[in-house]
Amino acid sequence: MVIAETCFDCFIPYPTSEGYIPEHLSTKRRFEEFIRLEWEVGLDAKKEFHPEIVLPNLSYDFIVDELFFMKKSYDKIRNEISEEKKTVIQFAIPLMWSHVEYAKALIARYEYQLTNKKDTVDLEATVKS
Numbered sequence: 474m475v476i477a478e479t480c481f482d483c484f485i486p487y488p489t490s491e492g493y494i495p496e497h498l499s500t501k502r503r504f505e506e507f508i509r510l511e512w513e514v515g516l517d518a519k520k521e522f523h524p525e526i527v528l529p530n531l532s533y534d535f536i537v538d539e540l541f542f543m544k545k546s547y548d549k550i551r552n553e554i555s556e557e558k559k560t561v562i563q564f565a566i567p568l569m570w571s572h573v574e575y576a577k578a579l580i581a582r583y584e585y586q587l588t589n590k591k592d593t594v595d596l597e598a599t600v601k602s
Contacts, residue, residue, distance in 0.1 A: 499562040
């Protein structure tokens with residue numbers, strides 16, 4: 474339960490302009506490392522579009538389109554960082570259904586609240602138990 478609440482505490486303060494929890498939340502340093510170590514060398518694209526996970530017979534045009542949108546998004550973030558408009562990096566529309574950590578945190582919170590008949594979580598009590 475403590476892990477679930479810690480998880481929530483990390484990303485709840487950073488909703489998107491629409492109020493969603495961002496799919497990716499990062500620091501400037503980590504984003505720059507990602508660009509240098511994964512994006513610029515093509516590793517991110519290899520992972521995202523690995524033949525074993527891409528739908529069979531998917532037109533390469535779809536992959537090119539997605540790579541274009543990814544590059545456009547990353548370039549925008551780089552510009553915002555360089556202009557010091559951002560200190561916390563949020564990117565991509567939320568895909569909460571694909572994030573096991575978020576789902577596990579929700580389930581853990583729900584089970585705790587159901588078991589303890591409470592709407593909130595007492596972290597101090599939970600840590601002690």
